[in-house]
């Protein structure tokens with residue numbers, strides 16, 4: 139073997155401030171893929187690690203694998219990679235690294251090679267052969283130039299391989315806005331790819347613009363992996379978990395047979411409502427939160443997006459969905475092409491009518507491979523913000539769209555909606571009296587701290603204005 143001791147780094151710190159409490163399963167997949175080839179492999183997640191990173195760089199470590207997934211904390215990620223001792227080979231992978239290969243080689247001279255796309259097989263080959271022109275999906279430095287090997291073929295999801303959670307050094311607890319619960323959450327994959335083709339969606343593309351053929355694991359392997367998971371709540375990172383409801387039914391049957399008691403969060407499509415028989419089993423088996431793309435409250439938009447349903451169908455589907463106490467978290471897009479400000483605000487009325495529990499709102503984006511880019515050419519007055527890919531128009535700027543987004547959230551979360559949500563979480567036995575007490579105490583303390591801070595800053599500013607007044611005198 140060319141390498142014997144690998145250190146895998148998840149180089150972000152800030153994600154915990156929002157909802158980023160989830161384990162980095164992409165990196166864990168990569169680490170687990172080389173476990174049988176190397177003497178040691180460690181995974182360090184800088185969001186949770188208490189020791190300084192230098193503590194992990196002993197002389198034995200010869201391979202450092204870094205997961206670069208987002209553009210967030212760019213400077214920090216750069217400093218982490220740049221400070222890796224010179225005697226180690228540095229390989230970077232992940233979605234952001236795949237999309238910005240040349241930029242990263244230029245910006246971070248310490249990078250030896252970048253794996254584009256899936257990492258498992260590529261890293262196995264690196265451990266065996268070293269950096270080489272034979273490894274598909276690899277880009278590397280050679281005589282002052284960057285060599286890009288051909289893309290690696292996109293593989294279907296594997297049934298017989300999943301991350302070894304024993305490599306983990308941390309407990310991943312659900313946390314939000316500074317509050318950390320005692321509920322562990324994990325991530326896993328039941329399928330990869332999506333068989334649908336919604337026009338606005340880049341979810342289905344990898345950062346190379348390739349669409350993965352939809353594939354599912356055997357239900358047995360899904361349940362076998364769940365058995366290795368300690369967490370009470372499991373999120374499926376699948377683009378869509380419910381593309382084949384017969385498969386979902388088989389997973390539920392096995393979960394029920396095995397008596398596994400966990401809660402599951404999944405990306406789903408509204409068409410699940412066509413199978414109330416499976417929904418019944420899903421409820422029994424522990425499925426709890428459905429992340430559903432509704433996208434718009436208007437037929438003209440749903441049609442142009444090729445979403446596959448209209449508002450009448452959505453209403454019909456929700457009539458069935460409301461019979462079950464799943465938590466429905468629905469995604470809507472703010473600033474769909476051709477929608478007026480008033481039409482965007484219709485999201486509030488429409489979601490209340492449907493019985494949506496929580497909202498996920500995002501401003502329309504046209505990223506690198508989005509089919510929207512072509513579509514936008516046909517509409518006057520629409521533009522794409524270069525840095526973010528956000529779509530705006532002459533009569534609604536990105537700032538206005540973001541304000542509308544905040545206003546729609548504020549309009550949606552009424553007392554009855556919040557109470558229904560609490561009721562559902564209680565029914566799923568996730569919200570106990572003890573947990574509710576902790577949340578209330580957290581909110582009360584936070585409010586009190588804010589009030590004290592405000593008082594202090596008022597005093598400070600009064601003092602300041604007094605002294606400046608004195609100067610005037």
Ligand code: B12
Nearest residue numbers: 158160164203204205208210231232233253256257341375
């Ligand atoms: C879970 C998830 C999250 C979690 C991440 C948890 C975590 N710590 O990883 C949270 C909730 C934090 C999150 C947040 C965001 N997310 Co997100 N998320 C996902 C989701 C659903 C699953 C990711 C996943 O685990 N995939 C499965 C694993 C196995 O795949 P993977 O991570 O890509 O890893 C493989 C390769 O990338 C590679 N690899 C990864 N690391 C390494 C390292 C090395 C060394 C090597 C060699 C290879 C390698 O090998 C892995 C195995 O094949 C995806 C959608 C999806 N289905 O993929 C969106 C997705 C990744 N998210 C996306 C986005 C846009 C975001 C946000 C920017 C949303 C927002 N507006 O705030 C934020 C960004 C957070 C930040 N820090 O700034 C986009 C990314 C689009 C893009 N072009 O990059 C996706 C694809 C969804 C989408 N299309 O909208 N997200």
Ligand code: SF4
Nearest residue numbers: 332334335336339341
């Ligand atoms: S929006 Fe969802 S269902 Fe539509 S193509 Fe994207 S991942 Fe598939």
